[in-house]
Amino acid sequence: MIASLPRLGVLDNCRIGKVDRERAKIVLSRFYELLSSTRQHKESITSVLHMRETGKSSVVNRRSLNSKGTSLVVGYDNGSLRLYDINDTLPEATNACCSSTTVPFVDFHHLTSVHVNATDDQILTSGYSKKVAIYDISTGKRLHFFSDMHKEPINVAKFSHHSPSLFVTSSFDHNIKMWDLRTKLINPSVDNEVKQLLAVDGRVHTKFDIAPTGSAQNYTRSYYMNGRDYIISGSCDEHVVRVCCAQTGRRLRDIYLEGQNARSLMFVQSLRGDPFRVTFSHGDFGGIRAA
Structure with a gap:
C-alpha cells in the first residue's frame, strides 16, 4: 500500500x-x-x-493445467462448458481458432458466469438462478452443487485471487457473500449466532455465548474493532450492541441504544469500529459507529 x-x-x-x-x-x-x-x-x-x-514445499515444480497459458474455459448460454487449447488449431476450419478437449462437463442451466480458481484445477459456475456449481477442471466431474445460496438470482461468482478455497457470490438480492470450501457451506447465520473462525483452515476458534431471540429475521452483524482485541455485534431486531473479547469470547459490555426520547428504540442495521481508536471507551460510546 x-x-x-x-x-x-x-x-x-x-x-x-x-x-x-x-x-x-x-x-x-x-x-x-x-x-x-x-x-x-x-x-x-x-x-x-x-x-x-x-502444504507443499516451495521447491516442488507443480505444473498446472494452464501453466503455459494455452488453455481456456468457455461457457455458453445453453449451459454447456468447454475446455480449449489455443495451440490445437483446426486446419480444416478456417474460422476456428482452437479445438475443444474431450473433457465432459455436466451442463449448468442459465449459465452466465465462469471462473477458474488460483491453482487452475477447479471451475466455478453461476447463472440466473440461486445455484452454484464447482467442477474439476481435468476430469469434468462436478465436485459441489449448491442451491438457494441467495434470496434472488446470482449475478456473478468469483474465486479468490490467492486462495483456491474461497469464493464470493454477488446477487440481485443486494448481498455479497464469501464462502469457504474447507467448511460446510450453509446459509449465513442469523439470530445472534456469532463464531470466530481460523482463517488458515476454517475451524471454529470461538463461539460467542449470545442468547437467540427465536426470530429467523434477526440478522446479526459482527465486526472487529481497530486493533482486533474486541468484537462488536448487533442484530436488526434488537436495540443493543455487544462488546466481546476476541481472544476469550467473554462478553465485556452491552450498550443499549435509545432515540431522542426514552420510549423510542434504535435497532442495529450496521456496525463499524472507529478506524482511529484502537479500543472502545468504558465511559462512552465514542469508539463504535452504529446505524
Missing part, C-alpha cells in the same frame, strides 16, 4: 518515513509484478500462498 500510494503520509496511526518507503519498494519488487516479462524473482506471492495452502 505504501509503494502504491506515494503521497500517503500516515498508515495505522503511524507516520510513514523514508525507511518505510524504501522497504515498501523492496517488498513490492520481490513479491509483486506488473508483467511476467519483468519478473525479477522466481517465486511470486501467488506461488508462495499456493504452496502454503496445499
Whole structure:
C-alpha cells in the first residue's frame, strides 16, 4: 500500500518515513509484478500462498493445467462448458481458432458466469438462478452443487485471487457473500449466532455465548474493532450492541441504544469500529459507529 500510494503520509496511526518507503519498494519488487516479462524473482506471492495452502514445499515444480497459458474455459448460454487449447488449431476450419478437449462437463442451466480458481484445477459456475456449481477442471466431474445460496438470482461468482478455497457470490438480492470450501457451506447465520473462525483452515476458534431471540429475521452483524482485541455485534431486531473479547469470547459490555426520547428504540442495521481508536471507551460510546 505504501509503494502504491506515494503521497500517503500516515498508515495505522503511524507516520510513514523514508525507511518505510524504501522497504515498501523492496517488498513490492520481490513479491509483486506488473508483467511476467519483468519478473525479477522466481517465486511470486501467488506461488508462495499456493504452496502454503496445499502444504507443499516451495521447491516442488507443480505444473498446472494452464501453466503455459494455452488453455481456456468457455461457457455458453445453453449451459454447456468447454475446455480449449489455443495451440490445437483446426486446419480444416478456417474460422476456428482452437479445438475443444474431450473433457465432459455436466451442463449448468442459465449459465452466465465462469471462473477458474488460483491453482487452475477447479471451475466455478453461476447463472440466473440461486445455484452454484464447482467442477474439476481435468476430469469434468462436478465436485459441489449448491442451491438457494441467495434470496434472488446470482449475478456473478468469483474465486479468490490467492486462495483456491474461497469464493464470493454477488446477487440481485443486494448481498455479497464469501464462502469457504474447507467448511460446510450453509446459509449465513442469523439470530445472534456469532463464531470466530481460523482463517488458515476454517475451524471454529470461538463461539460467542449470545442468547437467540427465536426470530429467523434477526440478522446479526459482527465486526472487529481497530486493533482486533474486541468484537462488536448487533442484530436488526434488537436495540443493543455487544462488546466481546476476541481472544476469550467473554462478553465485556452491552450498550443499549435509545432515540431522542426514552420510549423510542434504535435497532442495529450496521456496525463499524472507529478506524482511529484502537479500543472502545468504558465511559462512552465514542469508539463504535452504529446505524
